[in-house]
Amino acid sequence: MKTLSVDQKLALDAIKPQDEPHIRLDPGKCRACKARPCLQACPAHLYTLSPETGEVTFEHAGCLECGTCLALCPEDLDWSYPAGGFGVQYRHG
Amino acid sequence: MDSDEQKVDLIVVGAGLAGLSCAYEAARSGLSVLLLERGDHPGAKNVSGGRIYIEPVRDLMPAKFWQDAPLERPVTSESLVLMGPSSSVTLVFSSESMRADPPSSYTILRSRFDRWFGEQVEASGAFVVPQAVATGLLRDGDRIAGVRAGEEDLEADVVVAADGALSFLAREAGLAPGLAPAGHALGIKEVIALDPGRIEDRLALAPGQGAARLFLGDLTRSMVGGGFLYSNRDSISLGLVVSLEDLGGRPDDADGSHALLDAFKERPEIRPLVEGGETVEYSAHLIPELPVGGLPSRVTDNLLVVGDAAGLVIYHGITVRGMDLAMASGVLAARACVKAREAGDFSASALSKYDRMLAESFVMRDVERHAAAPGFLARRRLYETYPREICDLLEDLFRVGPDGKERLYPAAWKRVRRTFLSMEGLKDLWAARKL
Numbered sequence: 001m002k003t004l005s006v007d008q009k010l011a012l013d014a015i016k017p018q019d020e021p022h023i024r025l026d027p028g029k030c031r032a033c034k035a036r037p038c039l040q041a042c043p044a045h046l047y048t049l050s051p052e053t054g055e056v057t058f059e060h061a062g063c064l065e066c067g068t069c070l071a072l073c074p075e076d077l078d079w080s081y082p083a084g085g086f087g088v089q090y091r092h093g
Numbered sequence: 094m095d096s097d098e099q100k101v102d103l104i105v106v107g108a109g110l111a112g113l114s115c116a117y118e119a120a121r122s123g124l125s126v127l128l129l130e131r132g133d134h135p136g137a138k139n140v141s142g143g144r145i146y147i148e149p150v151r152d153l154m155p156a157k158f159w160q161d162a163p164l165e166r167p168v169t170s171e172s173l174v175l176m177g178p179s180s181s182v183t184l185v186f187s188s189e190s191m192r193a194d195p196p197s198s199y200t201i202l203r204s205r206f207d208r209w210f211g212e213q214v215e216a217s218g219a220f221v222v223p224q225a226v227a228t229g230l231l232r233d234g235d236r237i238a239g240v241r242a243g244e245e246d247l248e249a250d251v252v253v254a255a256d257g258a259l260s261f262l263a264r265e266a267g268l269a270p271g272l273a274p275a276g277h278a279l280g281i282k283e284v285i286a287l288d289p290g291r292i293e294d295r296l297a298l299a300p301g302q303g304a305a306r307l308f309l310g311d312l313t314r315s316m317v318g319g320g321f322l323y324s325n326r327d328s329i330s331l332g333l334v335v336s337l338e339d340l341g342g343r344p345d346d347a348d349g350s351h352a353l354l355d356a357f358k359e360r361p362e363i364r365p366l367v368e369g370g371e372t373v374e375y376s377a378h379l380i381p382e383l384p385v386g387g388l389p390s391r392v393t394d395n396l397l398v399v400g401d402a403a404g405l406v407i408y409h410g411i412t413v414r415g416m417d418l419a420m421a422s423g424v425l426a427a428r429a430c431v432k433a434r435e436a437g438d439f440s441a442s443a444l445s446k447y448d449r450m451l452a453e454s455f456v457m458r459d460v461e462r463h464a465a466a467p468g469f470l471a472r473r474r475l476y477e478t479y480p481r482e483i484c485d486l487l488e489d490l491f492r493v494g495p496d497g498k499e500r501l502y503p504a505a506w507k508r509v510r511r512t513f514l515s516m517e518g519l520k521d522l523w524a525a526r527k528l
């Protein structure tokens with residue numbers, strides 16, 4: 001069986017993305033952050049470090065709402081659940 | 094509209110097993126109940142490994158409940174697989190008692206199960222409101238008077254926080270500490286569709302029967318955690334659980350959490366089992382890992398905390414048990430609310446009947462009996478040393494190389510002395526006495 005990339009796996013999930021991100025990064029805090037555990041830990045691999053700008057970016061559309069980034073972030077991450085009816089809707093669970 | 098007309102006895106936040114069980118019991122006892130669920134339906138946001146132990150909670154539900162429940166397969170085969178970097182040892186256990194009727198544990202897919210459970214809750218008279226996120230507690234002065242759901246204020250005598258591992262409500266009520274890596278483990282999983290005949294052939298199962306297989310060792314790359322494989326009716330749940338603290342402390346160049354699952358899936362112990370299957374879902378969820386017994390207090394005036402939100406999970410070896418505890422805590426919370434309503438008193442002292450019932454139930458008895466497990470399981474050698482050493486010991490036993498074979502006893506003794514009879518090994522053994 002072929003190995004799927006994380007993006008391909010997320011594409012299998014029923015996700016109803018909200019326009020507004022439910023998680024917001026503070027570029028200043030992320031720039032100053034040494035640990036950046038979000039980059040490795042996010043199971044959906046939604047946090048990336050731009051090699052050009054050195055900025056951490058977050059793509060909210062594939063979020064599985066697990067809370068890993070919230071628990072690991074050394075800063076006060078602005079994190080909330082997507083509004084009702086949005087976000088991941090598991091069909092198996 | 095007059096607020097008294099809208100006010101309900103109970104608002105339950107979160108349609109997981111704790112919330113559903115609480116709403117079900119409360120509605121069946123005549124309380125007016127509103128169950129808020131942020132997903133499209135109960136189960137839409139829920140993930141478990143998963144395997145549920147029925148025995149402890151069988152009598153908390155009507156007999157018909159378990160007859161009709163859409164569970165997957167009764168577990169009749171248990172395996173433990175110790176993994177070295179390139180070898181493994183598998184121990185398979187099965188017994189007559191596991192094939193007894195009614196079965197004591199089942200594999201489960203939560204979206205399917207919880208959705209059905211939600212229908213039973215509605216039939217019992219509770220209002221289940223999907224797509225509703227509780228954004229905070231509603232207060233009347235200092236008193237908790239309900240919850241806020243976006244623009245709407247919803248009033249109730251009692252709020253039950255069944256909002257899962259992240260429990261924003263328990264924290265807002267001052268009962269839960271801030272989220273911290275040490276307080277959680279991350280579970281990630283793929284559901285792989287496979288036809289029932291292949292599942293049964295590959296796992297050596299009789300038709301309809303199920304397997305639970307746990308994995309310890311190289312797959313978690315020295316992190317505290319393990320892997321699991323459960324056979325569902327027409328799919329396999331394959332995943333792993335790792336300590337969030339360990340995951341957060343990994344170096345920048347380490348593979349991401351998702352890559353651990355990919356590597357696990359590529360192992361020769363797994364690959365032939367899922368070959369030809371089709372991944373149909375990828376999921377992730379946190380598991381609470383609070384100090385033993387979860388929150389120090391689960392009750393305040395007008396509010397109770399149940400299930401994962403209350404940290405009610407038990408670590409047994411590498412399995413994490415929470416679903417039966419969630420169900421029991423939900424039912425007991427509902428019973429405490431029924432008593433509180435009879436007395437017209439919703440203070441912490443009246444609601445603490447929930448704590449007392451929990452203490453007398455299997456929930457806290459098991460929590461206390463297994464109190465030493467988390468400390469023992471934090472010993473890293475369980476993940477990075479012993480599985481590999483046991484594999485190597487068996488390699489010594491079975492392998493014949495080009496130069497023939499070493500004498501067994503000296504080779505084995507050297508290994509046992511170095512690994513198990515070392516100071517570290519003896520300390521681990523000494524720590525195990527409390528299990």
